[in-house]
Amino acid sequence: MLKNILPRGRSRSLNRTHKIAIAGVGTLGAAAVAFTAVPASGQTTTTSEAAPTAKVAYSTKQIQDVHAGVTGQLAGASQKVAAIEAKQEAAAKKATAEKKAAAKKAAAKREAKESTSRSAQRTEVKKAAPKSYPNNLDGWIREARAIMKKHGIPGSYEGIHRNIxxxxxxxxxxxxxxxxxxxxxxxxxxxxxxxxxTFEAYHVAGTSKNIYDPVANIVAACNYAADKYGTMDNVDSAY
Structure with a gap:
């Protein structure tokens, strides 16, 4: 450290210029200290008073708004889920109904087919087993009339029986x-x-060619009467 080379007796009092210089240096030092205390935001505060403590206001309105928003979103999601489930349930019911209708239709079709088959079988049985008639006057007339009907030959049971x-x-x-x-x-x-x-001329195909055959005799005679008199019913005497 340098020693004070000025003798005590020779020290001089500070003049006005020296005082101004010293004051300037003090001012610059204070400014430097103040500058280092400036916040990073760039704002400067030169007041010497302490900044009042900021009061924090707590409000439940924002929390309530958040709760309401979340509740609304959950309700909307629940409605969408319910709508999807209802749509799926309706589709399942529709599919079930369509399956039942298809099964019913198939069953009806199968039943109709089986009924037709049974009807055809009955028809075949009837064809295979022709109707039989008793071997007497009543049976001869009824069998003859069945043949006459197929060939369009008129004649009532009563008219034929009466003439016989x-x-x-x-x-x-x-x-x-x-x-x-x-x-x-x-x-x-x-x-x-x-x-x-006359029997030969009016003989009907499918009947016996024996003139004494009762059915063949009736059919041929009625065929002749239909040609000459319109029907056997109109014959009341020798013809």
Whole structure:
């Protein structure tokens, strides 16, 4: 350290210029200290008073707003989930209903097919087993009328029965050997007393060619009566 080279007796008092210089140096030092205390934000505060403590205000409104927003979002999400579930349930019900309808339709179709098959089988049985008639006058007339119906030959049960009883009394082997036809060599034969030429001319296919066959005799005689008189019902005497 340098020693004071000025003798005590020779020290001088500071003049006005020296005082101003010293004051300037003090001012600059104070400014430097103040500058180092400036906040980083660049704001400067030159007041010597202490900054008052900031009061923090706590409010529940923002928390309530957040809670309400979250609650609303959850409610909206629940509604969307419920809508999706309802849509899925409706689709499942629709699919179930469609399956049931398809199954019902298939069952009805199967039943109709089976019914048709059963009907066809019954028809085949009927074809395979033709209707049988008793071997008597009633059965002969009914069988003859069934054949006549197929061929469009008219004649009622009553009309046929009435003429049979007059001509042969119901005897299929009856023969007339005394009338003009017998005299001419072509006697009338059978239930309805038909001469051979007439029987051959009006014979219906599918019946016996034996003139004494009761069914064939009735059908041929009725066919002849339909041609000459319109129907056997119109015959009341020898024809």
């Amino acid at each position: 009883m007059r001509e042969s009394s119901g005897n299929p082997m009856a023969i007339n050997d005394w009338d003009i036809n017998a005299i001419n060599g072509i006697p009338s034969k059978g239930l309805l007393q038909v001469i051979p030429p």
